[in-house]
Amino acid sequence: MSECNSDFDNILREFLSIEKISACILGRDGKTSFKYFVSDEKEKSIKAQINIDRLKDIASSFADYDVSDVNDISVSDPGKYRALANRDQAGKVRSVLFLFAYDSDDALFDRQTKAISKSISMYYDLTHELSEKKETVRKNEEDISSLEHSKRLFRYLSMLIDDISFKVTFDDAADDIMKQSALCVDFDEAVIINAENDRIKTLKQFRTGDTTSGSRLTGMKKEELPFMDGKTYTISSDSIISKEFKNFFEKSGIKAGIFIPLGDKDADLYLCFLKTKTDKTWQSDEISFVRQAGAILRAKFDFSEYCTAITEIDDFVKTVFENSASAVAVYDAETKEALYKNSLAGLMFADPLNEELFTRQFLIPGPSDDQEKMTGEFLASGTGDTFQVNMTRARQRGGQNVLVFMITDITKQKHYQKKLKESADIDDLTGLYNRHRFHMDFETAINDAKRGQGQGTLILLDLDDFNALNDGLGHILADKFLKKAAWSIQQLVKKDAQCYRVGGDQFAILIPYSGYENAKKMALQIQSRFEKPFSLDGNDYYCTAGMGVVNFPQDGDNEDDLLSRVDFALHQAKAKGKNQIDVFTDIEVKMPPDRLNIEKALREAVADDCKEFLVYYQPVVDITGGESRCCGAEALVRWDSHKLGFMPPDKFIPLAEYLGLIIPIGEHVLLEACRRCRHWNEFGHPDYRVNVNLSVLQLLQKDIVNVIANAIKTAGINPDNLVLEVTEGMAINDMDKMKEVLEKIHDLGVRLALDDFGTGYSSLSHMKDLPFDELKIDKCFVDDIDKDDYSDAFVRSVSQLADAVNLNVVVEGVERDRQQDVLKGMDVDMIQGFLYDKPLPEDEFEKRWL
Numbered sequence: 001m002s003e004c005n006s007d008f009d010n011i012l013r014e015f016l017s018i019e020k021i022s023a024c025i026l027g028r029d030g031k032t033s034f035k036y037f038v039s040d041e042k043e044k045s046i047k048a049q050i051n052i053d054r055l056k057d058i059a060s061s062f063a064d065y066d067v068s069d070v071n072d073i074s075v076s077d078p079g080k081y082r083a084l085a086n087r088d089q090a091g092k093v094r095s096v097l098f099l100f101a102y103d104s105d106d107a108l109f110d111r112q113t114k115a116i117s118k119s120i121s122m123y124y125d126l127t128h129e130l131s132e133k134k135e136t137v138r139k140n141e142e143d144i145s146s147l148e149h150s151k152r153l154f155r156y157l158s159m160l161i162d163d164i165s166f167k168v169t170f171d172d173a174a175d176d177i178m179k180q181s182a183l184c185v186d187f188d189e190a191v192i193i194n195a196e197n198d199r200i201k202t203l204k205q206f207r208t209g210d211t212t213s214g215s216r217l218t219g220m221k222k223e224e225l226p227f228m229d230g231k232t233y234t235i236s237s238d239s240i241i242s243k244e245f246k247n248f249f250e251k252s253g254i255k256a257g258i259f260i261p262l263g264d265k266d267a268d269l270y271l272c273f274l275k276t277k278t279d280k281t282w283q284s285d286e287i288s289f290v291r292q293a294g295a296i297l298r299a300k301f302d303f304s305e306y307c308t309a310i311t312e313i314d315d316f317v318k319t320v321f322e323n324s325a326s327a328v329a330v331y332d333a334e335t336k337e338a339l340y341k342n343s344l345a346g347l348m349f350a351d352p353l354n355e356e357l358f359t360r361q362f363l364i365p366g367p368s369d370d371q372e373k374m375t376g377e378f379l380a381s382g383t384g385d386t387f388q389v390n391m392t393r394a395r396q397r398g399g400q401n402v403l404v405f406m407i408t409d410i411t412k413q414k415h416y417q418k419k420l421k422e423s424a425d426i427d428d429l430t431g432l433y434n435r436h437r438f439h440m441d442f443e444t445a446i447n448d449a450k451r452g453q454g455q456g457t458l459i460l461l462d463l464d465d466f467n468a469l470n471d472g473l474g475h476i477l478a479d480k481f482l483k484k485a486a487w488s489i490q491q492l493v494k495k496d497a498q499c500y501r502v503g504g505d506q507f508a509i510l511i512p513y514s515g516y517e518n519a520k521k522m523a524l525q526i527q528s529r530f531e532k533p534f535s536l537d538g539n540d541y542y543c544t545a546g547m548g549v550v551n552f553p554q555d556g557d558n559e560d561d562l563l564s565r566v567d568f569a570l571h572q573a574k575a576k577g578k579n580q581i582d583v584f585t586d587i588e589v590k591m592p593p594d595r596l597n598i599e600k601a602l603r604e605a606v607a608d609d610c611k612e613f614l615v616y617y618q619p620v621v622d623i624t625g626g627e628s629r630c631c632g633a634e635a636l637v638r639w640d641s642h643k644l645g646f647m648p649p650d651k652f653i654p655l656a657e658y659l660g661l662i663i664p665i666g667e668h669v670l671l672e673a674c675r676r677c678r679h680w681n682e683f684g685h686p687d688y689r690v691n692v693n694l695s696v697l698q699l700l701q702k703d704i705v706n707v708i709a710n711a712i713k714t715a716g717i718n719p720d721n722l723v724l725e726v727t728e729g730m731a732i733n734d735m736d737k738m739k740e741v742l743e744k745i746h747d748l749g750v751r752l753a754l755d756d757f758g759t760g761y762s763s764l765s766h767m768k769d770l771p772f773d774e775l776k777i778d779k780c781f782v783d784d785i786d787k788d789d790y791s792d793a794f795v796r797s798v799s800q801l802a803d804a805v806n807l808n809v810v811v812e813g814v815e816r817d818r819q820q821d822v823l824k825g826m827d828v829d830m831i832q833g834f835l836y837d838k839p840l841p842e843d844e845f846e847k848r849w850l
Contacts (some may be wrong), residue, residue: 493511663698684850
């Protein structure tokens with residue numbers, strides 16, 4: 001018994017001696033870990049009856065997770081021979097105990113067996129628990145060590161910033177930075193180089209060991225240094241590198257390096273940290289430190305150019321402030337004396353009461369000394385107008401600490417947000433309850449049904465070929481048709497049920513206490529109504545509807561399962577033809593063979609470590625500057641099945657969600673996307689971000705936060721460069737639980753985006769309540785933005801409100817130059833769509849966009 005120490009062995013031997021029982025213990029490997037015989041004579045007798053090979057055979061007969069733990073051994077000897085399996089808490093066999101007794105009756109031997117077995121099991125469990133506690137203590141010590149290391153880096157960086165003022169020369173600043181970096185970063189050589197006449201010249205050098213030899217880069221041709229292209233490169237020994245970098249590293253004897261430009265692309269001035277003696281994987285805190293150090297040194301390099309423009313900048317800033325739509329006021333941070341007010345601020349504070357109220361709210365006592373920013377709201381005297389106040393602490397050229405206040409009138413936005421909040425449960429077009437209200441009522445109805453208050457029924461109705469009707473009638477008449485259809489359904493069900501608009505042309509009818517016959521009758525009445533025409537502006541129009549039906553709680557006792565099943569029933573109804581009904585109870589015997597084939601292939605692909613699932617990337621383009629530039633990509637899963645060929649997403653993603661397989665697929669996509677983004681960040685694009693979609697099933701997993709944290713750690717990605725997208729439905733379903741989960745995910749340092757905004761039922765107040773950083777407007781609002789006033793107004797309004805709550809706005813589905821031109825005139829930050837590129841395999845994406 002390898003886990004028992006000598007103390008336990010002695011106790012066991014003493015017990016066996018008193019009870020006159022011989023024993024031996026075989027481990028899982030078949031080796032004898034303990035043995036005791038009452039006498040040499042007994043040992044010879046026992047071995048004559050049962051040899052070691054038979055003991056091993058008996059031990060191997062005990063299987064993991066089996067219920068059998070005792071085996072009485074038949075021998076010719078009159079003694080009692082018994083084998084007992086000792087299992088861990090999971091049911092796996094740890095060892096097998098053999099007992100040999102001659103002087104015990106059956107009852108006594110049973111008691112002896114139980115006592116010995118219980119003692120050994122208890123010792124194993126205590127040993128295992130002690131091992132786990134030691135491991136916990138070790139991990140806690142590692143976490144404390146890591147935290148202390150991060151604090152030390154931050155302290156040295158703060159000292160570096162404080163020590164290097166703009167009065168210090170560039171040479172002195174470079175010396176100080178390289179020396180301080182040696183205290184925080186594991187490198188062998190730090191150099192500052194530039195290129196003169198296409199040859200490398202070393203301007204500054206610092207070595208952590210030998211200080212006599214010259215820089216290994218001196219005299220090399222510029223073309224031999226592949227990093228001299230104006231980009232920052234962070235390359236570890238385990239990084240995937242190009243042939244050019246591989247040749248350069250081999251020639252110069254470099255195993256890892258960080259290369260930071262100190263000027264623009266044409267300046268050819270670089271700060272380099274090199275590892276030459278041993279392999280090295282750069283840690284995130286080291287990377288952050290050297291980048292900050294490089295930024296400080298670059299600021300020194302650029303400072304002389306800035307000095308000549310300071311006077312012009314002062315005049316320019318005042319001009320900007322004077323023409324700003326916000327009131328701007330600057331106060332001395334110590335005395336609270338007003339130093340500057342633009343004309344709007346002067347007009348606002350012309351009323352002494354307003355100035356008194358503002359002073360008491362924001363200046364006395366004012367922000368604490370370590371508070372860099374502050375946000376609040378100010379209610380003006382008399383008019384009742386509401387202003388958003390943003391304070392930033394700054395330092396003027398003379399060293400004077402000041403508080404800069406931007407005061408923006410948000411009265412109209414407040415009124416609009418209030419109106420939106422009041423109408424959060426109502427669909428604007430039809431006047432029905434919306435998806436948000438549906439989920440609340442559906443959850444209540446399910447709970448009532450589970451408490452025995454009767455059977456409930458959910459009918460999901462989707463108009464047949466409504467897109468064709470929409471194209472033929474145009475938006476105005478199509479909207480009228482939807483209103484009439486909604487009114488007709490509500491009139492049919494209003495006594496016993498409630499109708500909701502849950503999508504563009506999709507309605508839900510919730511019957512809390514239906515009974516089978518009542519629900520069937522209601523569904524047939526709705527079907528009959530859609531067989532008849534709808535009259536619009538003197539003309540009759542036909543549009544049928546498919547319906548899926550699910551009963552609860554017999555078909556499911558939670559919202560997610562019931563919605564999946566009623567959606568499947570709706571698809572079955574659509575497959576039958578137009579104006580059809582399908583009830584979930586009939587579905588299981590009618591699953592089409594092709595769906596079963598897809599399910600089988602899907603399960604096999606997931607079991608094979610998701611190797612068949614590929615990650616494609618579609619560029620996300622920043623349009624806030626003068627030129628549009630790629631700032632990252634959205635990761636999209638594709639399935640290249642060995643059996644079925646290349647499968648489009650709409651053929652397998654809904655089924656994967658239905659089967660729960662989207663969880664391992666999603667984790668695979670998350671890890672692969674994080675790894676590629678780290679590669680982009682290391683090779684010239686440190687600010688590139690990758691967007692990854694999270695399904696509702698993933699978000700509902702208890703370990704989702706740990707899954708994301710492990711992906712970040714395994715891939716080595718900067719968390720700020722990971723954007724996780726959730727759809728409107730995911731974000732609003734069980735708001736309190738979803739808010740808690742999203743906040744924990746956000747605390748990891750990642751960014752969160754609300755996807756497909758505008759297609760569901762979100763209230764704009766959720767932008768503020770949930771920890772989102774980005775909002776993605778759905779493609780349907782962009783298709784006609786250059787010719788449809790509604791789409792234009794929607795995107796413009798949402799963008800302005802998102803900006804008010806500090807959200808970046810991304811617009812999806814941009815396909816034409818005209819759409820891009822219109823969006824540039826709004827408060828849109830980024831766009832995505834076929835105008836720039838379709839989703840691409842990683843190699844094609846990197847050829848085009850890296």
